[in-house]
Amino acid sequence: MKRTAVYPGSFDPITFGHLDIIKRACVMFERVIVAIVHNPNKSTLFSLNERLDMIRNVIGENPQVQVGSFEGLLVDFLMQNNTGVVVRGLRAVSDMEYEFQMAHANRELLKDIETIFLMPSEEYTYLSSSIVKEIARLGGDTKKFAPESVGALLKKKFKK
Numbered sequence: 001m002k003r004t005a006v007y008p009g010s011f012d013p014i015t016f017g018h019l020d021i022i023k024r025a026c027v028m029f030e031r032v033i034v035a036i037v038h039n040p041n042k043s044t045l046f047s048l049n050e051r052l053d054m055i056r057n058v059i060g061e062n063p064q065v066q067v068g069s070f071e072g073l074l075v076d077f078l079m080q081n082n083t084g085v086v087v088r089g090l091r092a093v094s095d096m097e098y099e100f101q102m103a104h105a106n107r108e109l110l111k112d113i114e115t116i117f118l119m120p121s122e123e124y125t126y127l128s129s130s131i132v133k134e135i136a137r138l139g140g141d142t143k144k145f146a147p148e149s150v151g152a153l154l155k156k157k158f159k160k
């Protein structure tokens, strides 16, 4: 088994579903790099720095998990980190089309890339960052969906 895996995503914000995937990846890999994408053409609720701080804070001191960011192609980030393993969560069949497209595109860009799909716990199959943002925006409680610290940041954002 390869030792390092990269778990890329927008994480806008991180949810219990993402944390569940990170926990599962840690069982399979010695090192997991959570890679936050910075796409200047895509607007996000949280800036890159806010997401970096948020995720580092949620993960805490865990020598197995590293939090980083990348701009541009994921395959370049993989090469910089000497790994060809990507971890993605697969919640439902509806995720498949998009995930297949990305996995194949990445493999075309750089051969020997493997994308490993992990299934989150059943209780998180419906969960997404968009749903959490929507609930927070409408004043709902997000504590079942994301850590308290993330909930507090969401509250602050939508108060503005």
Ligand code: PNS
Pocket (backbone or CB within 6 Å): 008, 009, 010, 011, 037, 072, 073, 074, 075, 101, 102, 105, 106
């Ligand atoms: O959490 P998301 O938004 O579903 O994550 C998507 C992500 C970041 C994995 C994807 O957009 C990505 O890898 N972006 C980097 C750009 C890239 O490499 N594109 C070519 C392969 S699709």
